[in-house]
Amino acid sequence: MWSLIILTILSFFAYLLTDELIPKLKSLFINAGLFGIDLCKVSKEKIPEAIGVISGCVFLITILLFIPIGFGNSLMDRGNFPHNEFAELLAALLSICCMLLLGFADDVLNLKWRYKLLLPTIASLPLLVVYYVNFNSTTFIVPIPLRQFFGISVNIGLLYYIYMGMLAVFCTNAINILAGINGLEVGQSVIIAMSIIFFDFIELSGDQYKAHNFSLHIMIPYLATTLALLKHNWYPSKVFVGDTFCYVSGMTFAVVGILSHFSKTVLLFFLPQIINFLYSVPQLFRIVPCPRHRLPKYSAETDLLQASRTVISKKDMSFLTKIVLQALTLLKLVDKIEDNDSIILNNLTLINLVLIKLGPMSEIQLTKTLLIFQFFCTCIAFLIRYPMASYFYDVNIYNLV
Numbered sequence: 001m002w003s004l005i006i007l008t009i010l011s012f013f014a015y016l017l018t019d020e021l022i023p024k025l026k027s028l029f030i031n032a033g034l035f036g037i038d039l040c041k042v043s044k045e046k047i048p049e050a051i052g053v054i055s056g057c058v059f060l061i062t063i064l065l066f067i068p069i070g071f072g073n074s075l076m077d078r079g080n081f082p083h084n085e086f087a088e089l090l091a092a093l094l095s096i097c098c099m100l101l102l103g104f105a106d107d108v109l110n111l112k113w114r115y116k117l118l119l120p121t122i123a124s125l126p127l128l129v130v131y132y133v134n135f136n137s138t139t140f141i142v143p144i145p146l147r148q149f150f151g152i153s154v155n156i157g158l159l160y161y162i163y164m165g166m167l168a169v170f171c172t173n174a175i176n177i178l179a180g181i182n183g184l185e186v187g188q189s190v191i192i193a194m195s196i197i198f199f200d201f202i203e204l205s206g207d208q209y210k211a212h213n214f215s216l217h218i219m220i221p222y223l224a225t226t227l228a229l230l231k232h233n234w235y236p237s238k239v240f241v242g243d244t245f246c247y248v249s250g251m252t253f254a255v256v257g258i259l260s261h262f263s264k265t266v267l268l269f270f271l272p273q274i275i276n277f278l279y280s281v282p283q284l285f286r287i288v289p290c291p292r293h294r295l296p297k298y299s300a301e302t303d304l305l306q307a308s309r310t311v312i313s314k315k316d317m318s319f320l321t322k323i324v325l326q327a328l329t330l331l332k333l334v335d336k337i338e339d340n341d342s343i344i345l346n347n348l349t350l351i352n353l354v355l356i357k358l359g360p361m362s363e364i365q366l367t368k369t370l371l372i373f374q375f376f377c378t379c380i381a382f383l384i385r386y387p388m389a390s391y392f393y394d395v396n397i398y399n400l401v
Contacts, residue, residue, distance in 0.1 A: 003070050004216055010069075011224035014062040018055050018228035022239060025054060034107065036240055040181060040298040040305060040363050047237065050107035052245025055225040056100045059248070062221040063093060070217065084134045085214070091130040092218060092255040096248060098123035099172060103247030116176075116243075117169055123251060124168035127258050128161050135261075143392040164258050167267070171257075172250030174273035177280060178350055178370075179246065180295040181305070181363050182237035186230040187371045188272070189249045193223040195269045195378045196256060199385070211260040222252050235364040268381035272374050276350035279333065282324045283348045288312065294347035296355055296366070304360040307335065307352040312343045 029035060029048035036049050071086060102119045105111065111119075138160035142150045156163075179185045197219050200212040226249070232239045257266035267274070283290035289310050296305035312321065325343070328334045335356040336345035346352045354369060355361070361369070 004213075004220070006069055007066055007217060007220055010062055010066055011221040014058050014221055015224040015228045018058045018225045019231060021054050021058070022051060022229070022232045026051070026239065034242075038182075038237065039293070039295055041236070042300050047240055049240040050104060050242035050244050051232070051239040052229065052241040052243075052248060053100065053104050053107075055229040055241075056096075056103075056244060056248040059222050059225040059252075060093060060097060060100065062225070063089075063218070066217070066221075085210070087130050088134065088214065088259050089217075091126040092259060094126045095123050095168075095255055096251050098126075099247040099251040100244060103242070103244035106247070107242040107244055116173060120169045120172040120247070120251065121165050124165050124254065124258075127168070127255060128164060131164070131258060132161070137261075141393060145392070164263065167257060167263055168251060168254040170250075170277070171254040171266075171270070172247045174270055174277055175250055176243060176246035177284075178273055178276045180293075180351065181367055182235040183230065183233050183367045184351075184370060185241055185246055185249075186226060186233045187367065188374050189245075190223065190226055190230055191371065191374045191378060192253060192269045193219055193226060195381065196253070196266065197223065199262070199265060199382075200260075208261065211262075215256040215260040215262075218252060218256050222249075235367060265381070265385055268384055269378060271377035271381060272350060272370070279350060279353060280348050282321075282328075283310070287318075287321055287324050288345075288348065291347070294349050294352070296351055298363075299360070302360065303362065305355060305363055305366055306360040307346040307355040309344050309346050312345070314341055314343065317343075 026048045029050065030046050034049045035046040037044050038047055067089070071082070099120065102123065106116065138157050139153045139155050140160070141153050175185055175189060178188065197216065200216045200219070203209075203212045204216075206212075229239075229241060229245065233241055253266055253270075254263075257263035277284075282288040283294070289312055291308075291310055294308060297308045298305055312325075325334070325336075325345075328345075328348075329336065333353065334345045334348075336343055338344075346356050351366070351370065354366065354373075358369070
């Protein structure tokens with residue numbers, strides 16, 4: 001417990017350092033050509049991009065500085081040094097550091113989507129190797145209603161490692177595709193981080209104390225530096241966080257989910273991101289035309305955002321496109337305008353879905369609405385994780401998976 005108190009104090013100074021560095025280094029990014037224009041505002045002021053690299057670096061430095069403190073007693077007694085725990089921490093730092101580098105490279109080089117899927121997979125390899133060496137547990141606990149068919153547990157072997165690799169890919173990209181308005185990327189990450197920390201504290205008294213203690217040692221400094229970044233990214237944003245922040249955040253959540261053995265719970269905290277991904281699938285896989293930017297459309301006359309749209313030429317429509325459009329229309333998930341030659345419908349993102357359901361709104365109001373939805377989904381996640389879990393899992397077993 002003393003180590004957590006010391007880490008919290010160190011994280012407070014990390015917050016202050018991040019808050020101090022961001023405004024001082026803004027000009028360096030602009031001079032290097034790393035800047036953008038806020039498309040949801042009248043102003044054409046240059047806003048520095050990829051500022052997430054600053055919070056990411058301070059986050060990593062904080063954990064590195066804490067290593068001698070966290071492992072201080074063990075350093076004096078090398079015979080009982082916890083090599084497994086140390087290897088886990090180093091693997092976590094290596095994976096996060098890789099995503100920091102790759103995310104910054106993406107911001108600078110504007111990498112294609114296929115690399116965005118490949119790079120997180122490569123960066124997750126240290127995690128998977130350490131998991132294999134330290135645990136190599138690939139047993140899946142079967143829900144109670146299905147045990148008459150499959151038994152209490154099923155060993156899925158290699159498939160479990162594929163699942164964990166896909167988790168890393170999903171987490172790093174899920175935040176990235178639910179983005180585009182001031183404060184949204186960082187705001188949702190703050191809520192997810194706070195949810196994981198709250199979950200860790202609940203579970204500290206359980207059998208998995210060490211796993212949740214490890215998670216806290218990662219998440220507390222992450223939350224501190226992210227809060228400082230949110231201060232500058234909140235509406236009206238003075239900085240853009242870039243893919244760097246999204247990648248670091250996603251990999252950080254994947255790290256604690258994999259190495260602390262609660263990956264399914266982490267996915268529960270990603271409910272809005274999962275909804276956004278599923279809703280975006282037709283455009284992500286080019287079943288429906290996908291423009292480069294799917295940001296909401298800004299109206300300078302009203303200072304409000306409304307859903308952006310894409311155009312589908314009827315003569316170029318495939319059979320699959322027609323089926324998808326019929327399904328989306330039947331479920332009332334699109335707002336479309338149709339004529340003899342084309343169909344115009346909203347871009348398929350959760351942001352645009354909120355706008356077609358609730359109507360045009362200001363950028364700050366839209367951000368707050370989406371973050372309230374994120375918090376609401378967190379409450380649902382805890383409801384699923386605790387009261388409802390007993391209907392599907394034995395409590396003593398569920399706490400171990």
